[in-house]
Amino acid sequence: xxxxxxxxxxxxxxxxxxxxxxxxxxxxxxxxxxxxxxxxxxxxxxxxxxxxxxxxxxxxxxxxxxxxxxxxxxxxxxxxxxxxxxxxxxxxxxxxxxxxxxxxxxxxxxxxxxxxxxxxxxxxxxxxxxxxx
Amino acid sequence: xxxxxxxxxxxxxxxxxxxxxxxxxxxxxxxxxxxxxxxxxxxxxxxxxxxxxxxxxxxxxxxxxxxxxxxxxxxxxxxxxxxxxxxxxxxxxxxxxxxxxxxxxxxxxxxxxxxxxxxxxxxxxxxxxxxxxxxxxxxxxxxxxxxxxxxxxxxxxxxxxxxxxxxxxxxxxxxxxxxxxxxxxxxxxxxxxxxxxxxxxxxxxxxxxxxxxxxxxxxxxxxxxxxxxxxxxxxxxxxxxxxxxxxxxxxxxxxxxxxxxxxxxxxxxxxxxxxxxxxxxxxxxxxxxxxxxxxxxxxxxxxxxxxxxxxxxxxxxxxxxxxxxxxxxxxxxxxxxxxxxxxxxxxxxxxxxxxxxxxxxxxxxxxxxxxxxxxxxxxxxxxxxxxxxxxxxxxxxxxxxxxxxxxxxxxxxxxxxxxxxxxxxxxxxxxxx
Ligand SMILES: [Zn+2]
Numbered sequence: 001x002x003x004x005x006x007x008x009x010x011x012x013x014x015x016x017x018x019x020x021x022x023x024x025x026x027x028x029x030x031x032x033x034x035x036x037x038x039x040x041x042x043x044x045x046x047x048x049x050x051x052x053x054x055x056x057x058x059x060x061x062x063x064x065x066x067x068x069x070x071x072x073x074x075x076x077x078x079x080x081x082x083x084x085x086x087x088x089x090x091x092x093x094x095x096x097x098x099x100x101x102x103x104x105x106x107x108x109x110x111x112x113x114x115x116x117x118x119x120x121x122x123x124x125x126x127x128x129x130x131x132x133x
Numbered sequence: 134x135x136x137x138x139x140x141x142x143x144x145x146x147x148x149x150x151x152x153x154x155x156x157x158x159x160x161x162x163x164x165x166x167x168x169x170x171x172x173x174x175x176x177x178x179x180x181x182x183x184x185x186x187x188x189x190x191x192x193x194x195x196x197x198x199x200x201x202x203x204x205x206x207x208x209x210x211x212x213x214x215x216x217x218x219x220x221x222x223x224x225x226x227x228x229x230x231x232x233x234x235x236x237x238x239x240x241x242x243x244x245x246x247x248x249x250x251x252x253x254x255x256x257x258x259x260x261x262x263x264x265x266x267x268x269x270x271x272x273x274x275x276x277x278x279x280x281x282x283x284x285x286x287x288x289x290x291x292x293x294x295x296x297x298x299x300x301x302x303x304x305x306x307x308x309x310x311x312x313x314x315x316x317x318x319x320x321x322x323x324x325x326x327x328x329x330x331x332x333x334x335x336x337x338x339x340x341x342x343x344x345x346x347x348x349x350x351x352x353x354x355x356x357x358x359x360x361x362x363x364x365x366x367x368x369x370x371x372x373x374x375x376x377x378x379x380x381x382x383x384x385x386x387x388x389x390x391x392x393x394x395x396x397x398x399x400x401x402x403x404x405x406x407x408x409x410x411x412x413x414x415x416x417x418x419x420x421x422x423x424x425x426x427x428x429x430x431x432x433x434x435x436x437x438x439x440x441x442x443x444x445x446x447x448x449x450x451x452x453x454x455x456x457x458x459x460x461x462x463x464x465x466x467x468x469x470x471x472x473x474x475x476x477x478x479x480x481x482x483x484x485x486x487x488x489x490x491x492x493x494x495x496x497x498x499x500x501x502x503x504x505x506x507x508x509x510x511x512x513x514x515x516x517x518x519x520x521x522x523x524x525x526x527x528x529x530x531x532x533x534x535x536x537x538x539x540x541x542x543x544x545x546x547x548x549x550x551x552x553x554x555x556x557x558x559x560x561x562x563x564x565x566x
Contacts, residue, residue, distance in 0.1 A: 005515075011544055
């Protein structure tokens with residue numbers, strides 16, 4: 001399914017990640033998944049949280065540059081080869097992944113995907129892997 | 134309209150000839166009457182006879198603000214005290230103020246130049262003109278006052294301070310022109326709106342603004358809010374006061390009264406003369422003053438000169454908008470860099486907030502320039518590639534303007550202090566080592 005991802009712009013200096021976590025925690029917001037993309041001097045922290053609007057407000061109030069992006073969340077079996085099957089069928093249809101990240105808990109893995117063509121990607125997944133959305 | 138066609142529309146040859154003759158007389162005057170200049174010229178092995186035409190000016194010594202301070206109060210005065218009929222003083226933020234004595238002739242010259250300015254703005258005897266510059270030691274009030282009066286308009290010496298009364302006079306006396314600082318003009322516009330007045334309630338049609346740097350954006354805003362045509366009025370008390378240069382209806386550079394004030398542009402570092410069109414420090418020689426004449430006074434204002442005939446018909450050289458102060462100049466890898474150049478690039482790109490910080494350092498004996506900017510909220514991207522692209526676009530533009538490459542740093546919102554003074558925009562770590 002399509003979900004809202006929060007992206008936070010961060011300068012590469014110590015304590016900034018911690019500050020994001022602190023702001024969310026003090027507002028009682030749980031982070032479900034995150035990843036960090038960085039260059040030598042700045043980075044983007046991408047977050048999946050439960051209360052998106054509240055999180056965005058809290059982070060903006062704390063002075064962070066925050067934007068929302070639509071991404072696709074899928075669940076697959078936490079076992080070898082599960083993800084590769086899905087990625088293969090995307091590649092066959094010329095859908096490329098701008099970035100993705102995942103986190104696993106016991107037998108299930110949640111994967112966040114930002115493809116170059118989200119609509120097409122969703123259609124394809126619905127067709128070929130309806131169980132994972 | 135042109136106040137003095139014979140002087141404002143002179144051919145270049147005639148002007149050069151006149152300037153040369155006046156320079157020779159000036160040098161004779163200061164050589165014999167101002168010990169400071171005599172000693173400086175003697176040290177350079179120069180006689181007044183060595184200065185015959187305007188090109189010879191390059192042989193003469195410069196005068197700085199510090200020279201004026203060192204010779205406080207009247208060490209640079211060329212006239213006897215009995216010939217001085219007026220004194221103005223510029224506020225010194227540090228150290229001694231600068232005292233400028235005017236002879237009767239100096240005041241005539243000043244009035245003439247000021248009248249040229251107001252005529253260029255289209256002011257006539259039919260105008261009712263409010264002078265909202267401070268009257269007093271500062272030259273703004275009286276300088277504009279005498280020019281407007283000489284043109285024949287009605288002068289209202291409102292001066293500064295009483296905004297409510299100023300607004301009432303604007304409305305009730307149907308004042309058509311105003312001279313003040315551009316920031317005061319904006320303040321007046323705000324006060325007007327606060328008092329429930331609109332531009333329809335007043336009759337302003339022309340404004341003369343100066344005494345502080347302003348931008349094309351401010352011009353647009355002032356014109357829209359006060360319903361007038363806004364023109365630049367430039368001057369400095371060390372030279373004479375407002376009227377040294379002024380815009381015409383073309384609003385494309387300020388014409389310099391160069392028959393009285395000879396302009397040069399120099400490299401503030403090497404002190405070499407720069408050609409027309411090149412940005413550098415503006416230098417004036419007062420060709421005709423007799424009270425406190427100055428040779429090659431360094432204004433510290435950064436601008437360039439245009440020597441092309443203007444559509445208005447005037448031939449006098451124009452100076453472009455002042456882009457900053459030479460005190461702010463940085464030398465990075467041997468190249469002159471002005472923070473205002475960086476500023477103009479950033480202001481041109483809507484993706485960035487209009488503030489910046491320059492950090493200069495020396496790493497392995499190589500100067501480095503870092504430009505810190507904040508990306509505007511609406512232009513953030515979730516993709517690293519897009520952000521890197523944006524950074525590269527700014528870096529490329531900076532490189533083409535500065536001729537040296539800068540390391541652009543994208544910063545978090547509000548991490549750069551709002552610019553209040555120039556000093557906070559630059560951190561030069563080289564001085565700390
Ligand atoms: Zn003109």
